[in-house]
Amino acid sequence: MLRKILLGTVCASALITTATVSLAQASQDIKSEQGTLEVTPVVTGLEHPWAVAFLPDRQGMLVTERPGNLRRVTVDGKLSAPLNGVPTVWAKGQGGLLDVVLSPDFKQDRMVYLSYAEGGGPDGKAGTAVGRGRLTEDFSGLKDFQVILRQEPKLSVGNHFGSRLVFDRDGYLFVTLGENNDRSTAQDLDKLQGKVVRIFPDGKVPKDNPFVGQANVRPEIWTYGQRNPQGAALNPWTGTLWENEHGPRGGDEINIIERGKNYGWPLATHGINYSGQPIPEAEGETAEGTAAPNHVWEKSPGLSGIAFYDADRFKVWQHNVFIGALVSQELIRLEFDGDKVVHEERLLGDWNKRIRDVRQGPDGYLYVLTDEENGGLYKVGLKQ
Template sequence: MRAVLTGVSSTVAGALALTAITLAPASAQGVHEAGGVKFTVTRAVADLSYPWGFDFLPDGSLLVNEVEGRMWLVSTDGERRIEVTGVPRVRAVGQGGLLDLVVAPDFGTSGRVYFTFSEPGTGGAGTAAATARLLREGDTARLADVAVIARMEKKTGSGRHFGSRIVPAPDGTLFVTLGDRGDADRAQDPKDHAGSVLRVNADGSIPDDNPFADGAKALPEIWSTGHRNIQGAAIEPSTGLLWTVEHGARGGDEINRPEAGRNYGWPVISYGRHYSGLRIGVGAQAQGYEQPLHYWDPSIAPSGMAFYTGDAVPQWRGSLFVGALKDQLISRLEVENGEVVAEEQLVVGDYGRIRTLRNGPDGTLWFSTDEGEGALYRISGAR
């Protein structure tokens, strides 16, 4: 696990915010093979400290979050970057910090980005999602009009299980995934945000068709409940449906396709066990709780996920990719008719802890590594 860090405000992070920095050039890492398919992994951006979320701007440049509280704008060739100012203060402790980052689908007209972070407050911290406009002026970049659009109201001192991902849906709404903050029972409380998937409009208002929109039985922004610690989420291109992957305890990492108003069982059911070895809840199944589409036992400690839509490695198109922290690998899952039908493991132990996966603008697949000397890597076809 990453060492405990001190919370940082990007506006106080130092003079680097105003200076373009030259980075080490990208370098090829080697050719790999899996399932008869050869592919090349290239380090595209080096010299990053625990990079978490990242995404591509329309011109091919990158935004990258470092967990300690810094956001970087990186040039298309990966060799220059400037720090983005205006990032809200985060409580970077344990698994918390500046987390996911997504460029809005309409960025070309709105200039908006979305991001998640561990928000400090009374009692400690909780996961929050925010929107802002990215303004670029010469060698400077800043966030303007920052607004929180979803937040975990109950703050605690725990450094565990913040989640979190933010995913734009085809209908213009946003899904936000939240961990249980290390307090499992919170995931079964419909009046608590912890351990849930939220669904909000882009301005933070509640969609009328949310399952609990009237707030009578559950908080109106809740989409689904009973999740432990969702650290990966993606929209399936062929269906427009949300898929998620979450950490189990000792085993029981699971992939779900969260549906409106459904309960996914944590901590009543699980395919894993407590770290003590004792059974979790009532076992693996119980009436009223949904079953996962796929699970791992023992745990791989999954993080980011992405459906591959590119053509750099055409044999993989349509596959679901999941990164793993503990097992330091990328799992490629074949999906047919909404079911996981096969799995193979790539780059096992070769690049460290895999954090986030994204489709690149050139048809490649990118990933980040959760390391003190972290980096962004690009996967392309072997030449």
């Protein structure tokens, strides 16, 4: 039976904060193709925020900070102290506390899922881990946190962890995993580098995963050949999982994730090494037996969070997709004909802020996080 992911209403709630940050500035008006954007700061003073999740029933939002803090935010700019019960993270390079999502049954089980970089590998290396804990009734922390997935082996010295968490309509949990900047591992089915995995909410492996029962193959794997997936979301109209990932120097891409497919890295890529030299393993922009990307940027924007817009508040945005950009420091708006990109608009480029995450709020506004030492959460809409 299909299980819809619960979305709450974003509103102010009873304060539990020991630290508060008021709105840092008035809203800004910015021109766009579809009208005047109104950008309103919700909270600033966040240390490299990475992801935001919306709590139901007028309870605000949860925001992760990469150094290791999970905080609760209200839309009037109140910021809680760090919640307790959060796992210790490996906060080096691109590593730290990463994504956050709520259980599809959050109103009943209050489960919060986190992805993060975890140490303990050989020679001090790290990998991505996923765990869950129960949010306390007073919102002060997570109880009984338990790890449900570990990327193995641990190969990262600070790069390419992924990682986004997405529940599908049937309640399966998808996790995007970077290849730890170890290219060939994305093609190795005995490793969890460069993969999208599919598990039950408790970490168990579904029996219908494509590689279950094969010798020397990780049964969690759903797809492989990914490089560094920094955005993932469920298409609300089709129920399919969409993922975007960083190419090397050029070749950022969107992929529509299909069971058992090989998405090519490093055999197929539109990019080159940062040195300017070709990727050694690359056969070209395509390779036999691999799935071509849905859309490619030859010059990398540095893609991050992705959000499908299906709310009624701003009808001109319906069926648009919004993606954050870290390198070009923009919010990218895409229009589609079916699954094909037919138009692109770059927004918020005058900000000069790295956009790490973008989500559609239950109120129909977009919410974006800026990845800075003094980062912020901003509400974005159209003046009406």
